[in-house]
Ligand code: ANZ
């Protein structure tokens with residue numbers, strides 16, 4: 001008969017709170033999760049470091065539970081796993097703002113959070129090595145952030161310039177382009193970012209633009225959103241720079257175009273308002289209008305300038321350029337839809353074939369000349385390819401041929417040159433705020449810009465500073481700190497008073513984990529064989545920020561011979577999804593739908609929460625937190641506990657072995673492909689089946705081994721109860737045995753009102769799934785013919801019988 005386990009109250013019922021702390025202490029004592037630098041079979045698994053904003057929320061648990069399960073799985077498969085999650089991204093504006101709001105020092109606030117998060121973390125029983133911890137605001141960490149800055153400086157990759165920058169009036173600091181979203185600040189999503197010319201430090205990421213482009217045949221497994229998103233952002237564009245003569249001026253005017261085939265259709269030229277030739281070109285009578293126009297455009301932001309097609313504005317300069325191919329005179333305008341920092345800051349306007357030019361021509365009544373044959377529609381520009389018309393000797397060629405021919409002719413005449421242009425801009429890294437690593441630069445009246453010598457690193461962030469944000473660097477208020485002797489001549493000098501963008505801190509942290517104490521460089525050279533990272537788990541929001549910067553700094557470190565060369569620093573990148581509140585909305589305090597992980601752990605145990613976080617949905621999608629969901633997990637663990645402590649007798653050990661073997665195959669395969677949720681579903685089926693079929697020692701062991709990565713405490717406890725001497729988490733992962741007959745069938749009897757009407761032959765693992773069996777049985781004609789009423793109840797004996805009773 002089937003064994004329905006009676007809920008007998010034994011003293012050893014499942015009490016997560018009793019076993020979890022005990023095993024956490026024991027694992028730490030035994031050091032079973034330590035990564036071993038001198039052992040082979042290295043396997044580096046990484047989860048993005050944590051921002052120290054306060055408490056851990058359920059999203060953190062979601063983003064770590066599956067990677068922790070994966071780390072455990074790989075460890076059990078015999079890999080020497082480095083899984084350092086103890087990383088805290090501790091500098092930056094959110095922490096600083098939170099501290100200011102609470103009236104405490106950012107340092108105090110941050111380190112309180114670090115301690116708190118570390119403790120919260122430990123309640124989860126994660127399998128990482130606490131020796132491998134980095135806190136980016138520790139001087140022994142940022143010493144090396146500064147050191148890396150200096151190497152970039154020496155290589156000409158860090159430079160100071162006056163640039164028109166994104167300025168958030170609420171953050172009171174410059175923002176990188178990557179952190180402006182729809183014209184607003186990434187943190188203050190309704191605050192419009194303004195344009196402001198600010199002297200600042202930049203990293204020349206554009207020098208690496210070409211190397212940062214993802215090749216089509218890339219060998220690494222990163223999500224297409226990242227590859228495509230970054231390629232689009234880098235925006236490589238191959239074109240021609242054509243020099244136009246200007247009537248009455250010796251200087252030539254260069255325009256950048258990707259459509260040299262349309263040159264016969266150029267009816268005007270537009271310069272960016274900041275273009276240096278504007279002043280020379282403007283005729284006397286246009287002077288006043290043009291200057292006024294330039295002034296108004298300066299207040300607008302780059303992005304707005306490009307997108308504001310409908311309200312296109314501009315002024316005629318009074319000057320004319322000469323088309324090098326047909327000698328036509330074309331008027332030169334100034335308009336702010338042309339950007340100074342793209343191409344050459346000048347455009348040849350071809351209204352028939354470019355929509356922006358079309359809008360402009362319509363507004364200012366400029367001629368529209370079609371030079372590429374197109375479907376007749378004069379209401380908009382035709383930007384496609386086609387046969388050339390009205391284009392002199394090039395008439396009749398198609399666009400692509402014409403681009404090649406016209407380019408080579410112009411190049412030959414010395415009028416044009418090929419140019420590759422990128423949309424990517426250099427990375428602005430100066431922040432006019434307090435809580436970040438100081439920029440290790442000194443200004444001396446005699447010597448100019450002097451880098452701080454390596455031996456004087458770190459330049460420690462002073463603590464007695466008025467850090468209220470005012471738009472000026474708070475560090476300037478620390479006079480004792482600012483005034484220094486010049487390292488070069490010994491004269492009076494001053495320190496740079498800005499701090500670095502937090503994204504600089506997190507662009508290289510994964511090289512530091514190997515040996516966070518190493519003090520002769522940022523990266524211990526003896527530990528480089530941990531690289532490359534096998535799998536890097538992280539947030540989907542880092543497409544243009546962190547992952548791009550990390551790729552850039554990696555390439556710089558490789559060029560400096562500090563890091564080994566690999567196509568990418570991580571072979572696989574997995575973006576995680578998000579957890580929605582019980583009401584199906586994004587969790588937020590104001591919505592009141594926030595799930596507090598500490599409360600859940602206290603109520604259901606860490607194992608149930610972890611299991612749920614792996615089961616709630618595909619890791620890259622996430623899911624909606626439901627009370628019934630977490631309760632279901634707790635119930636499932638109880639059933640596992642009962643199965644192991646009160647094992648039902650085996651009916652047929654061959655069947656049991658076959659079911660178990662099949663589950664091993666499924667769970668292993670799912671884990672290898674990061675399908676954590678379906679792996680758990682398979683384990684649940686196994687538990688159903690074992691409850692129906694009974695258990696053997698081997699099946700009980702295997703069940704625990706398969707469940708161990710997801711629910712580490714309960715499995716360790718039961719493993720221990722089963723008299724195993726060493727930890728389950730260092731035991732060998734069970735291996736699928738192809739010799740075992742896997743598709744063993746089970747025959748179920750199907751009855752209607754107690755009379756046998758049919759027999760179902762199903763796979764053993766299905767035999768205890770009531771829903772599936774019911775469906776199969778109802779599909780049988782013999783059952784249909786005998787089951788007259790749609791009102792019935794079912795009696796189900798897993799693996800044996802189903803009876804429809806009317
Ligand atoms: C003439 C032309 C004819 C163009 C045509 C396009 C279509 P991408 O692909 O993004 O590189 N352009 C050049 N410099 C510019 C600047 N500083 N600000 C705004 N626009 C600029 O775009 C290249 C095209 O963008 C160039 O090719 C130029 O317009 C415009 F039927 O030249 B084209």
Ligand code: ZN
Nearest residue numbers: 168171185188
């Ligand atoms: Zn802001």
Ligand code: ZN
Nearest residue numbers: 444447486489
């Ligand atoms: Zn000096």
